[in-house]
Amino acid sequence: MKYEVVLTTDRTMMSNHHRKEFLGFVATGPPIALPEWLWLYITAPKPKVDKEGKPLEAPYGMRKVEAKLIEAGFKAAIIDPDHLEKHIDSMRVLMFGHHDYFAYGPPSSEWWSLTGLEPVNRRSFKRLMEKPVIRKAKEKGVKFIAGGPAAWQWLWELELWRKWGVDTIVDGEAERVIVGLVEKALNNEDLPEYVYVGPSDSPSIDEIPVIKAPSVNGLVEIMRGCPRGCKFCSVTLRPLRFIPLDKILAEVEVNLRHGIKGVILHSEDVLLYHADGVKPRPEPLIKLHKAVLEKIGSEGDIGWAHASLAAVKYAEEEHKLISKLMNDYILNERRKFLGVEVGIETGSVELAKKIMIAKSAPYPPEMWPEVVEDAFRIMHENNIIPAATLILGLPEETPEDVVKTAELLDRLKPYRSIIVPMFFVPMGALKKGNWFLKDHIKREHIEVLYKTLKHTTYWAGEIMNKYYLRSPVYAPLRYILRYFIWYVNRRADKFIKSLEYQIKS
Numbered sequence: 001m002k003y004e005v006v007l008t009t010d011r012t013m014m015s016n017h018h019r020k021e022f023l024g025f026v027a028t029g030p031p032i033a034l035p036e037w038l039w040l041y042i043t044a045p046k047p048k049v050d051k052e053g054k055p056l057e058a059p060y061g062m063r064k065v066e067a068k069l070i071e072a073g074f075k076a077a078i079i080d081p082d083h084l085e086k087h088i089d090s091m092r093v094l095m096f097g098h099h100d101y102f103a104y105g106p107p108s109s110e111w112w113s114l115t116g117l118e119p120v121n122r123r124s125f126k127r128l129m130e131k132p133v134i135r136k137a138k139e140k141g142v143k144f145i146a147g148g149p150a151a152w153q154w155l156w157e158l159e160l161w162r163k164w165g166v167d168t169i170v171d172g173e174a175e176r177v178i179v180g181l182v183e184k185a186l187n188n189e190d191l192p193e194y195v196y197v198g199p200s201d202s203p204s205i206d207e208i209p210v211i212k213a214p215s216v217n218g219l220v221e222i223m224r225g226c227p228r229g230c231k232f233c234s235v236t237l238r239p240l241r242f243i244p245l246d247k248i249l250a251e252v253e254v255n256l257r258h259g260i261k262g263v264i265l266h267s268e269d270v271l272l273y274h275a276d277g278v279k280p281r282p283e284p285l286i287k288l289h290k291a292v293l294e295k296i297g298s299e300g301d302i303g304w305a306h307a308s309l310a311a312v313k314y315a316e317e318e319h320k321l322i323s324k325l326m327n328d329y330i331l332n333e334r335r336k337f338l339g340v341e342v343g344i345e346t347g348s349v350e351l352a353k354k355i356m357i358a359k360s361a362p363y364p365p366e367m368w369p370e371v372v373e374d375a376f377r378i379m380h381e382n383n384i385i386p387a388a389t390l391i392l393g394l395p396e397e398t399p400e401d402v403v404k405t406a407e408l409l410d411r412l413k414p415y416r417s418i419i420v421p422m423f424f425v426p427m428g429a430l431k432k433g434n435w436f437l438k439d440h441i442k443r444e445h446i447e448v449l450y451k452t453l454k455h456t457t458y459w460a461g462e463i464m465n466k467y468y469l470r471s472p473v474y475a476p477l478r479y480i481l482r483y484f485i486w487y488v489n490r491r492a493d494k495f496i497k498s499l500e501y502q503i504k505s
């Protein structure tokens, strides 16, 4: 088929990350300890493609845009970046999507700031845009439209925006605006340079299409938006919408039909699916898990994209729901754990009150450290492995706040988890705040960095061997990652000492 609208992205996004979603995050770092090609092998192996260069699996957000365009009658398809040449003659619009085009998002910007080296995702996207086929497309008059969660980053790279000839940036949920923009592009009408899709233009449930082809690692969306209102987060500006179960199952079917047996339930808080405000309800969650697990069978893996720590604690303490979901539905001979991202952000009650007053709800913000610790214990006991984030350098943060975070890290030591500290990136209601960079680091931050590094390298070994990369097919990957952990651990003390020296001088 000849495609007039082609969607693509760079290799760090166009990959199934060895079917281990978390390995995708490795691309947020610079290539230290290993050559870049090996780094890319770990994080972003090439996907299977058909003879037209369409990948078997593609990033979920791009699949949604592709589906919207197909439903509107366009000849549109996602094409792997190595196969764009096949469509150069028919292509009239080329679209790009990314989570982190220029590595300004967390944690890429942090690794970059700390090491002074460009992260792999940024290098990879720049390489894509400099490819002869992309240059040729521009010379031919193909219109370029870029979007996705990292659309805002183009505002920090005006020179590259102009140099590469990107016509339009779409910042926000694209479903309601993308068809009109592509029509304009195909009719050679003038395109707006920047389209900001605010909450009032968010698509309704009926406007959100079902994907037409598989998503990376079987990711399917179960809801959009989040009611907690954290000031540093842009998701919170969007209205809350629950995707009906039949649409969720239709997307699982699409993935299964193409041999993708696993599913990652995507939401900013999976446990709030049809919740009573911020209080998880057993009935919709059990119904959702039962239906999805029946579809994928005992062989399929399941993961949650995100969950809030307050919901974990509430669900277990009020309804024994975490242990019920894990023991009665999720865990089996093959599925030994469930991975999820969670946000700690700070251990300080005072700071939590200022920037994320509802993060602990239905518990009061004064209980935040206790909420975090209880949720970690509950997850540890139920074979849920969290990848948690902390934010350093939030506006209004004081040294005492950072000390509280360090104290909380001590309390979290016994619980199996990965904890990643991130430097504050101005977003959401705090988008006018200042970036937190290496020069702003104080002694208290160094302590937190050190504690997270030790915590994570300690637990990463066990997680890798016992849960995450158990199969013999992952042996080479396991050895490389083990070497990497050893290397990071060996360099950690030296690195921390050099940071201390830098803040003294």
Ligand code: SF4
Residues within 6 Å of the ligand: 226, 227, 228, 229, 230, 233, 234, 235, 236, 268, 308, 343, 356, 359
């Ligand atoms: S809980 Fe998470 S998704 Fe919700 S507003 Fe806070 S940071 Fe954003």
